[in-house]
Amino acid sequence: MAIPIATLNPSSECWDLNLFQRSGDANEFVLYRSSEYPITEEDLEKLRDRGTTKLYIAADDQQSYQDYVRENLGEMLQNEQVPPIERLSVLNQVTQDNLRETFDEGEMNDTVETSREMGRLTADFLSRTDLVAQDVFTMLNHDFHTFTHSANVCSYSVLLAQGLGVSDRDKLEEIATGALLHDVGKIGIPWSVLTKPDRLTPSEREMIQNHPTVGFRRLCRRKELSWGQLMMVYQHHERIDGEGYPVRIGGDEIHPLGRLCAIVDVFDALTSDRPYHRRRHINEVLEYLDREAGRGLDSGMVKCWMSIMSKKS
Ligand SMILES: [Fe+2]
Ligand SMILES: [Fe+2]
Known part of the structure; x- marks a missing residue:
């Protein structure tokens, strides 16, 4: 190995x-x-x-x-x-390993504790270094495991928040941890459903589309989590035009952290392999995000993500 x-x-x-x-x-x-x-x-x-x-x-x-x-x-x-990018790579690897273990066990106390610890380390590291987002994108894995996706969304969320002007370390830590937890509602959904390449049956679709609600329910009584973090979990599939799920709220009704998480969530999903699609080229994905600005996604935040991702090292 x-x-x-x-x-x-x-x-x-x-x-x-x-x-x-x-x-x-x-x-x-x-x-x-x-x-x-x-x-x-x-x-x-x-x-x-x-x-x-x-x-x-x-x-x-x-x-x-x-x-x-x-x-x-x-x-x-x-x-x-x-080099900082190698250090982030190790941090990302450890984050994935830790999440894999706690997601497999399905024990919520450990999952939250691990996410807080790894969120703290990620926010701390990214606020001390000045990494180019494209390099981060190239370094990350792009497979379809939920733990890989969650670890990626964590780094991306911090980079986007920094691009939007957030420099407070505690705020970045809050965002990083929320990102690691955003898909906890998927824990327990059978692997065969998560990776099904064919059309989902209505009950399977319902199971998948319930994951923000399930995640919110699992976490909402925890005093150590903020409202913004819970909204990352609950609202990352809502759309600005009100066509998302689970509640179909739109525009500013969606918490800013829910809107932020939605962008990096879809960016990572489309640039990674999924059972039903091969990863798409980053430029194609950025074009897609641009088209979705103001429709599904917050346009100011998309603009910021595009400019972050266009910088070369
Ligand atoms: Fe999700
Ligand atoms: Fe996700």
């Missing part, structure tokens, strides 16, 4: 994994460093100089590696030696 060298922390004391390198073109791996000899800062420098960004571990070691990364995540995110 490939691991980014950006996750390795020479000063950590809890390393007990063998590291491998790929040998030549063949699908063969040779031992680079056994667990008794932890990697040093010098080793990392040499690897970076050679343009090596990945090493490998045995598949059986995946759990120990994940524990290691969680343990060292805070320090890794501060490490100026590692």
Whole structure:
């Protein structure tokens, strides 16, 4: 299993994994460093100089590696030696892993707690760095798992909020956490329904279209969540023209955070593979968002997202 060298922390004391390198073109791996000899800062420098960004571990070691990364995540995110986009990539990977676990278990306390922790780290990291949104888009995964989508929507929500002038760290954290939770109503919907490539039956469609309401019900009694976060969950499928769901409210009746979440939600959905469509090219998706401005989506926010996404590194 490939691991980014950006996750390795020479000063950590809890390393007990063998590291491998790929040998030549063949699908063969040779031992680079056994667990008794932890990697040093010098080793990392040499690897970076050679343009090596990945090493490998045995598949059986995946759990120990994940524990290691969680343990060292805070320090890794501060490490100026590692390019910011690589650090965000690791943060995104850990976010996905954590969400996958809590979504699978379906335990709401853990899901909320994990989302708050990862939302805090994401908002904190993105407010300290100045990343180009296109680079973030290129780095992210674009598959159709709900945990991947939620982690993507989290980064995008913070970038859009920043573009709209939000710089308060607490506000960005609120938005990041709300984004991680926006689809919790999908937890429990059978995988076969979520990934069905054919037309949904009326009852399956109802199940899917209920997810904002189900999510809202699951979270609405939690004192640690704000009204804006709950509206990200409840209103991200409403449309400005009142043709969305679940309540068909429109315009300013939709909370600003609900409107913000709607844009990055549809952007990520269309630029990712879905069982019923291949991912579309980013330009095609931005054109679509532009057409939807003022109809389905908030036009000022779409304009902002287009300008964020048009910047090149
Ligand atoms: Fe949704
Ligand atoms: Fe979504």
